Amino acid sequence: MAFSIAMPGRIVFGRGEALTAPGLISAYGGRGVVVHGATAARAGWLLAGLRAQGCEVIGLPCAGEPVLADLEAALDVARGQRPEWVVGCGGGAALDLAKALAALIPAPGGPMDHLEVVGKGLPLVAPPLPFIALPTTAGTGAEATKNAVIGVPDQGRKVSLRDDRMLARLAIVDPALTDGCPKAVTLASGLDAVTQVIEPYISAKATPFTDAITWPVIAPGLAALKVLMAGEDAGARDALAWCSVTGGVALANAGLGAVHGLAGVIGGQTGAAHGAICGALLGPVLAMNRSRTDGAARARIDAVCGLIAGVFGGTADEAPQVLTDWARGQGLPGLEAQGLARGSFGAVAEASALSSSMKGNPVGLGVADLVAVLEQAA
Structure with a gap:
């Protein structure tokens, strides 16, 4: 080690x-x-x-x-x-x-x-x-x-x-300093914060250090975001801010994954807000990674899905879709509404496959897999 x-x-x-x-x-x-x-x-x-x-x-x-x-x-x-x-x-x-x-x-x-x-x-x-x-x-x-x-x-x-x-x-x-942040900004940025503790936890480059700091904040970060969509709450602001800084430390040490690999290309093409892109992709990427992994990598993804289900309901199997549906219900637009044309999905997938963030994804995803993720996030 x-x-x-x-x-x-x-x-x-x-x-x-x-x-x-x-x-x-x-x-x-x-x-x-x-x-x-x-x-x-x-x-x-x-x-x-x-x-x-x-x-x-x-x-x-x-x-x-x-x-x-x-x-x-x-x-x-x-x-x-x-x-x-x-x-x-x-x-x-x-x-x-x-x-x-x-x-x-x-x-x-x-x-x-x-x-x-x-x-x-x-x-x-x-x-x-x-x-x-x-x-x-x-x-x-x-x-x-x-x-x-x-x-x-x-x-x-x-x-x-x-x-x-x-x-x-x-x-x-x-x-x-984050108190009173508009709901749409809180949603998009909060989903980015949560993504940045989830992706390092399931990363192929995860370490005992990143495990120790990410796992304890995934569920509180999700719960805080859910509370803030219902109304302003200082405790939830505190929890989400801690989730954010933890995610920054974690990604600097364990990398990210397919959500951010795709988001960098999509953001460059559309100019859409980074957090909104990540929020639209998180559920579909979790579902794809779960379907392509086994053993220890699958166990980590299953554990994360269990945390999501604990906050938003449903089962671990349903968690990626439940999270996606919840975010859409709170007003998060899909990728098409953010400006990504369906005709560009293949080119986006090809470019994203070469991004540095993909090196941390728990499993190698091909272009067809990434196109399927984009379809689900559209």
């Missing part, structure tokens, strides 16, 4: 912990960049707090899931600031853009030198700047991962910039 553990340098978790952010961040230096969501006012408290600490700081907006042009434009501005650190305060998109900036500001070249699949995929030469994460949604776990996902529309793909040194020096996970 041999494995390593990659984690943020420090994780601070709990309600009210965001209030400590200005003091903790200023310890990394007096000049920085804060990447926030489309509405700057939501990060106003942080910018004001940093300035009160004597920091020279600029804010950069991230209006949606970042694409290459967004990253290049942000780099031009951020390099002019000569920052000592970069903070991401927002959803997974803002955190990904901030993480990419922290990696590339010191780099002598541009993004295409380092992006996987569509670029040269070269390792970073210069160490990244310190990256500090304050997530305001519970979903991607980007506060705990070592990659930043960037869309490349010309190639119809979402690809990663990846390096162990891109892990956050500090992740401040305050569930209060």
Whole structure:
């Protein structure tokens, strides 16, 4: 048995912990960049707090899931600031853009030198700047991962910039920052959070460490999401935020699977929200993996299906479809409604089969299997 553990340098978790952010961040230096969501006012408290600490700081907006042009434009501005650190305060998109900036500001070249699949995929030469994460949604776990996902529309793909040194020096996970998140965003991002503890648990690359952190949060994460669809609840927000950060740590150490292998290609083609894509795929992928595995791998999937049934009803056999039906009933659109044309299913399956996430899937799925998953998720 041999494995390593990659984690943020420090994780601070709990309600009210965001209030400590200005003091903790200023310890990394007096000049920085804060990447926030489309509405700057939501990060106003942080910018004001940093300035009160004597920091020279600029804010950069991230209006949606970042694409290459967004990253290049942000780099031009951020390099002019000569920052000592970069903070991401927002959803997974803002955190990904901030993480990419922290990696590339010191780099002598541009993004295409380092992006996987569509670029040269070269390792970073210069160490990244310190990256500090304050997530305001519970979903991607980007506060705990070592990659930043960037869309490349010309190639119809979402690809990663990846390096162990891109892990956050500090992740401040305050569930209060997610309070009042709109229902549709909570649903999509929450399904992503749950997917990111399920896929590492059933991954071919699972370790005793990832088993220890994922298994205990799968059922609470599902239950919290169910509660939040019925109404606002602080305890459920806390549980889902913990599920999210746990998923980020887990995927950084055990990889993912076919849900994310397909989602990267679909997101690049449609521009649909990543969490919504994952939510539509989770049930169909579980069903396909269950039908193609046996032995220990099948036992893990059966165990997960049992947890789903415990939250949403039905039997373990029925769990993938029950979960899919529940999510649709809460308003989650299928893949066609998210912009994926049926005529593209074959091409999506072929491209997805080559993605890095597929290496963690518990069983090899062929193109025909992946097309069948897309049909079920449509």
